Amino acid sequence: MSDTKQKALDYLESNANIKEVFGTTDGFIFLKKGDALNHAKALDPDNPEVETFTRDEQPAKKDDAPKLSPAELKALKEKATAEYKELFGTDPDSKLSGAKIQALNDAKKAEIAQNQNPE
Numbered sequence: 001m002s003d004t005k006q007k008a009l010d011y012l013e014s015n016a017n018i019k020e021v022f023g024t025t026d027g028f029i030f031l032k033k034g035d036a037l038n039h040a041k042a043l044d045p046d047n048p049e050v051e052t053f054t055r056d057e058q059p060a061k062k063d064d065a066p067k068l069s070p071a072e073l074k075a076l077k078e079k080a081t082a083e084y085k086e087l088f089g090t091d092p093d094s095k096l097s098g099a100k101i102q103a104l105n106d107a108k109k110a111e112i113a114q115n116q117n118p119e
Helices: 002-014 033-043 070-088 098-116
Strands: 020-024 050-054
Touching (some): 002 050, 020 033
Antiparallel strands (some): 020 050
16 A cells, blocks of 8 residues: 555645544545545455554654755745646645645646556
């Protein structure tokens, strides 16, 4: 379930108020374990698989990230914004940080890659 794990971690990164999510073998992410279990039963009634992903499984915490200067942060946000415009065809919300915009970009690129290479 490595693709599912990455999707779950991306979702947790993008939604700070969510503490855990539940994934099924086909890559779907659920906020409620019961919903995930019901979906997993539809996939395999004899052996439904649901994996729980929590915030503490994330590889790095924001406190571990190197500190960037305001100029570096601005440059990263500009780069992420340009990439967002290419991917989504519109400007991102002006209230979003560069890191949040980049997370949205990464999620969209993963979605595009998944759609181009279905398993």
